[in-house]
Amino acid sequence: MVKETDLILELAEKFGKERKSLLPILNGIIDKNNYLSKDAMLEVARVLEISAAEVYGTASFYSFMETNETGKYVVRVCKSIICDMKGKEEILNTIESVLKLKIGETSQDKRFTLLETNCLGLCAEGPSMLINDNCYTQLSEQKVREILQNYIKHDI
Amino acid sequence: MTYKPKKVDIIFSPYSVAPYHILKETIKRTKEEVITELIESGLRGRGGAGFPTGFKWKLAAEEKSNTKYIICNADEGEPGTFKDRKLLVEVPRKVISGMAICAWLTGANLGFIYIRREYKYLIPELKKEIEVFKQHAKQINLNFEIQIFIGAGAYVCGEETALIESMEGKRGEPRNKPPYPITKGYLGKPTIVNNVETFASASMVCRYGAKEYKKLGTQDQHGSKLFSISGDSTKEGVHELELGMTLEAFVDEFGDSNTKAVQVGGVSGFCIPRKDFKNAIIGIGNTTGSSTMIFNSSRSMYKVLCNYLEFYAEESCGQCTPCRVGCQQLLNGLKAVKKGEKPAKYLDQLLKLAETMKITSKCGLGQSVTNSFSSIVTNFKEEMIY
Numbered sequence: 001m002v003k004e005t006d007l008i009l010e011l012a013e014k015f016g017k018e019r020k021s022l023l024p025i026l027n028g029i030i031d032k033n034n035y036l037s038k039d040a041m042l043e044v045a046r047v048l049e050i051s052a053a054e055v056y057g058t059a060s061f062y063s064f065m066e067t068n069e070t071g072k073y074v075v076r077v078c079k080s081i082i083c084d085m086k087g088k089e090e091i092l093n094t095i096e097s098v099l100k101l102k103i104g105e106t107s108q109d110k111r112f113t114l115l116e117t118n119c120l121g122l123c124a125e126g127p128s129m130l131i132n133d134n135c136y137t138q139l140s141e142q143k144v145r146e147i148l149q150n151y152i153k154h155d156i
Numbered sequence: 157m158t159y160k161p162k163k164v165d166i167i168f169s170p171y172s173v174a175p176y177h178i179l180k181e182t183i184k185r186t187k188e189e190v191i192t193e194l195i196e197s198g199l200r201g202r203g204g205a206g207f208p209t210g211f212k213w214k215l216a217a218e219e220k221s222n223t224k225y226i227i228c229n230a231d232e233g234e235p236g237t238f239k240d241r242k243l244l245v246e247v248p249r250k251v252i253s254g255m256a257i258c259a260w261l262t263g264a265n266l267g268f269i270y271i272r273r274e275y276k277y278l279i280p281e282l283k284k285e286i287e288v289f290k291q292h293a294k295q296i297n298l299n300f301e302i303q304i305f306i307g308a309g310a311y312v313c314g315e316e317t318a319l320i321e322s323m324e325g326k327r328g329e330p331r332n333k334p335p336y337p338i339t340k341g342y343l344g345k346p347t348i349v350n351n352v353e354t355f356a357s358a359s360m361v362c363r364y365g366a367k368e369y370k371k372l373g374t375q376d377q378h379g380s381k382l383f384s385i386s387g388d389s390t391k392e393g394v395h396e397l398e399l400g401m402t403l404e405a406f407v408d409e410f411g412d413s414n415t416k417a418v419q420v421g422g423v424s425g426f427c428i429p430r431k432d433f434k435n436a437i438i439g440i441g442n443t444t445g446s447s448t449m450i451f452n453s454s455r456s457m458y459k460v461l462c463n464y465l466e467f468y469a470e471e472s473c474g475q476c477t478p479c480r481v482g483c484q485q486l487l488n489g490l491k492a493v494k495k496g497e498k499p500a501k502y503l504d505q506l507l508k509l510a511e512t513m514k515i516t517s518k519c520g521l522g523q524s525v526t527n528s529f530s531s532i533v534t535n536f537k538e539e540m541i542y
Contacts, residue, residue, distance in 0.1 A: 022325030061327040062308035119235040123386035133276040
């Protein structure tokens, strides 16, 4: 976890202390810390000189801007119709049993969060998922086990 | 079968000329000439709304403002659509050329590629191409810079004014139109928002000329277009096809010989049942979008529609009541009918609600829910009830 105040200052210098920099700044925090803490949002509001409600209101609109603490790895399984037809349910069950998590939950050791997401634009190669910003396609039960084991063992 | 879908290979053909050759050749001509060429080609926006591209650029060029912006809309969120991703991976130069030609025509100095967060893994390669472009822009004294803007996961941001709101650091809630972005867009300045494929196609029109481009397609429908094909198909993937093809010919080529229905234009498009394949022409009118999802007879259309409605209920921005409440009510109502909690004729009421949403919703999201809802409920009524 990078110290938030330093990170926010750095991002604000890079993108400019204007309202139009809000998404790039919030995305920058997500890149480093995976979610937006209450303190982070308050600090962004202070630096950009806008109300904290504006920051939270904006962040809460977007599905990638988690405002609850997430794990280091956020698994997002595509639930759109084509991936669903190709066996998304089995993939999800496998992930749930490997990570011992239900949709929306974060593991106690704060390593994994399991979520569903809308179309990832990988329909022809479904079922698909993202782990943080990396995409994985043509998932089978075995393939998804291997991918997760790799994260569990190697702390990628 | 009489008419086979004609595949075309223009947009994805490998680069056959030196980098940015098309751009360099195009700016040797007069701006009037190029705009006329674009208008004559009949090229329409490939994002779904289908506004004539040449005309849009002409209007933008006529705007009197020292600051203008160009936005390449790569917020590809329509379920079943993945052509923009492929374009950005395989031929980003054609997309950037289109943006640069647009900049030269309209006098914009800054452009953005608004890319959805889901595609973040594409950015490193894209940045490299932007660096290449920088060198070439310098050589020809074109004062046009391209930046990447990353979205944060919101389907509605594909709508141009919602996209602009999001770029301004706000919730991605669509604005009232007019004013259109072309007069008052990003930071209140004239802004041209076009889909990734539109920019790539525009550079292809500049390369081959309107006359050659118009030879593609049928008498009524000119040009070619990318189709993202998925579902129960033997040839899933992105295919460039001439316009004007019937769905029957399309299904013969891409279906698994057991096709029951095709969703054309994505979730916001229409679901066409087998009996109508003969008369439906894909890629135009009601079916402008790229997404073509093929369902075979093993699929439950009730499950398909529930999946769509859950998507809508989640992605509705919540700003206007018809869409926010309507999406939820359609989903609840449909489930109630299936469970037998409501009589079958309740579906008629839901159809009315969907029509009301079409008239009263603020943006394309709420307005187009009725497309898939009505076409599925009407054509597969029994599956909704039993």
